Amino acid sequence: MKMKRLVGPHIESLKPYVPGKPLEELERELGIKNPIKLASNENPLGPSxxxxxxxxxxxxxxxxxxxxxxxxxxxxxxxxxxxxxxxxxxxxxxxxxxxxxxxxxxxxxxxxxxxxxxxxxxxxxxxxxxxxxxxxxxxxxxxxxxxxxxxxxxxxxxxxxxxxxxxxxxxxxxxxxxxxxxxxxxxxxxxxxxxxxxxxxxxxxxxxxxxxxxxxxxxxxxxxxxxxxxxxxxxxxxxxxxxxxxxxxxxxxxxxxxxxxxxxxxxxxxxxxQEFVARSVAVNEEGRRVLEEGLARLADRGVSWIPSQTNFLLVGLPVEGGKVYDAMLQKGVIVRPMGGYGLAKWLRISLADKEKMDRCLRALESALDEVQAEVTI
Ligand SMILES: Cc1ncc(COP(=O)(O)O)c(C=O)c1O
Missing domain, CATH: 3.40.640.10 (Type I PLP-dependent aspartate aminotransferase-like (Major domain))
Structure with a gap:
């Protein structure tokens, strides 16, 4: 007798949700000290x-x-x-x-x-x-x-x-x-x-x-x-x-x-x-300003972004986002690749305080250098 199927085709073809990489995983897998996570739109101020x-x-x-x-x-x-x-x-x-x-x-x-x-x-x-x-x-x-x-x-x-x-x-x-x-x-x-x-x-x-x-x-x-x-x-x-x-x-x-x-x-x-909410919004606005200014400086390298009303930016790249994501991971900055959404040349970056945004921008710029050098070889 033929074995009854284990699950229906809708479950067989279901691709589960892929969350942002946790900080601990980066420390454990790559031995990176003090990584920062800008991958899951979490609040940089911590809990209320x-x-x-x-x-x-x-x-x-x-x-x-x-x-x-x-x-x-x-x-x-x-x-x-x-x-x-x-x-x-x-x-x-x-x-x-x-x-x-x-x-x-x-x-x-x-x-x-x-x-x-x-x-x-x-x-x-x-x-x-x-x-x-x-x-x-x-x-x-x-x-x-x-x-x-x-x-x-x-x-x-x-x-x-x-x-x-x-x-x-x-x-x-x-x-x-x-x-x-x-x-x-x-x-x-x-x-x-x-x-x-x-x-x-x-x-x-x-x-x-x-x-x-x-x-x-x-x-x-x-x-x-x-x-x-x-x-x-x-x-x-x-x-x-x-x-x-x-x-x-x-x-x-x-x-x-x-x-x-x-x-x-x-x-x-x-x-x-609500005082905490107001503070969170203020930090977010500052993060947006810093990140947008930094991204604008990379515009001539083919970097763009979509105007956002949230605590993240969807950032357009001249190369595959997954490669830039990997290179940024090596520098201890976790962002979110968007290939799963059909946005292969995009990364999603959560907004945070100025220090984290500056570190993210430095990581993004050198990741771009590395990936673009690899592409032109
Ligand atoms: C648009 C949207 N809805 C819902 C959620 C789910 O959030 P939670 O289950 O943490 O409330 C998220 C989380 O990223 C989201 O981006």
């Missing part, structure tokens, strides 16, 4: 001090299971956004909420997910894992979401559409008016998920959070994370605001203790630490 204090105070209660209902987290998010607690769900990072949304609302094997080209890799991974068909929509000029084309790509089989605002890895954003038009244009039976992981960094005047557009359509999920501007990536805390009916359905699939106790005490304290 108020969140750290709350976690330290809670430490000795870690023998208890977490609150399965994550009551304090949910109350804090509800108060922060002035919504009903029934409209809030929290996750082990916002990534878990993306998975939960697809698993809850996507019918296995029959529905379609509409996803933009060059948007966050997790959307396609979680959709493929649920055996949804993925419909990818090309970007508009300037590596921005083509929301009109995305709305046009929606058909009767479409169940979910993902919009990252601002987007990773391009750093670009959708202006308020275009997002409003899109939310109105997409048929009401479709779930629109607006991922606002980088919301806190946005400075553009014509940006508006989808949190303020929830009256435009019923089936709207807005996700946020504390991994970036609040400096809590290791704690894993994210949340979503959606209609109570949708939160209720997502809760049916939620793991009993999906938010750990550290996340549960850290989130309320972090949301209350």
């Amino acid at each position: 001090p108020k969140a750290m204090e709350a976690m330290q105070a809670f430490m000795e209660k870690n023998h208890f299971y977490p609150d399965g209902a994550a009551h304090n987290m949910i109350q804090a998010v509800a108060a922060f956004h002035d919504v009903d607690p029934a409209q809030v769900i929290t996750g082990n990072g916002s990534n878990e909420l993306l998975t939960m949304a697809v698993r809850t609302f996507g019918d296995y094997g029959s529905d379609v997910a509409v996803i933009s080209e060059y948007s966050f890799a997790a959307y396609a991974i979680v959709s493929q894992a649920q055996n949804l068909e993925i419909r990818r929509v090309p970007m508009a000029e300037g590596y921005t979401f083509d929301l009109e084309a995305m709305a046009d790509a929606v058909d009767e089989r479409t169940k979910i559409v993902f919009v990252a605002n601002p987007n990773n890895p391009t750093g670009t954003y959708v202006p308020a008016e275009a997002l409003r038009a899109f939310l109105k244009a997409v048929p009401e039976e479709v779930v629109v998920l607006v991922d606002e992981a980088y919301h806190d960094y946005v400075t553009a005047d014509d940006y508006q959070s989808a949190m303020e557009m929830r009256d435009l359509r019923e089936r709207l999920i807005v996700t946020r994370t504390l991994s970036k501007c609040y400096g809590l990536a290791g704690v894993r805390a994210g949340y979503a605001v959606a209609p109570a009916e949708m939160v209720n359905r997502m809760n049916r699939l939620r793991e009993p203790f999906n938010c750990n106790s550290m996340a549960q005490v850290a989130l309320p304290a972090a949301l209350d630490d």
Whole structure:
């Protein structure tokens, strides 16, 4: 008898998410002392001090299971956004909420997910894992979401559409008016998920959070994370605001203790630490200025970047990004190669303080020297 297949073709062909290389790995593998990591858009200031204090105070209660209902987290998010607690769900990072949304609302094997080209890799991974068909929509000029084309790509089989605002890895954003038009244009039976992981960094005047557009359509999920501007990536805390009916359905699939106790005490304290958010944004702006000035000096060597509203820049190169990435690793600077996104001649570089940006620029320039010398030989 023929052996039953181990997994379906959608799992067999699934390429798992490749995270940024951890600092410890570089130290261990290459023996490099004092490496810096600019690969995962983490906060260079560390965690929110108020969140750290709350976690330290809670430490000795870690023998208890977490609150399965994550009551304090949910109350804090509800108060922060002035919504009903029934409209809030929290996750082990916002990534878990993306998975939960697809698993809850996507019918296995029959529905379609509409996803933009060059948007966050997790959307396609979680959709493929649920055996949804993925419909990818090309970007508009300037590596921005083509929301009109995305709305046009929606058909009767479409169940979910993902919009990252601002987007990773391009750093670009959708202006308020275009997002409003899109939310109105997409048929009401479709779930629109607006991922606002980088919301806190946005400075553009014509940006508006989808949190303020929830009256435009019923089936709207807005996700946020504390991994970036609040400096809590290791704690894993994210949340979503959606209609109570949708939160209720997502809760049916939620793991009993999906938010750990550290996340549960850290989130309320972090949301209350807006002074830290302001400081993080200021450091980010300074990092952007330093990196952009340095990159501009390399323009005659074929280096460019895309204007960003986030805490990273997508940097265009005259040579293959993977080679420059490898050469920068040898100098103790971890950035993110973009080949997996189909952006072979690009690197994504997280913004940080001036010292790190200067070190990154020095590493980039000499890596370019090495790779270009190799190419011309
Ligand atoms: C656009 C976007 N959404 C979601 C996430 C997931 O973040 P987390 O699971 O840490 O909340 C990331 C992380 O890089 C991201 O870039």
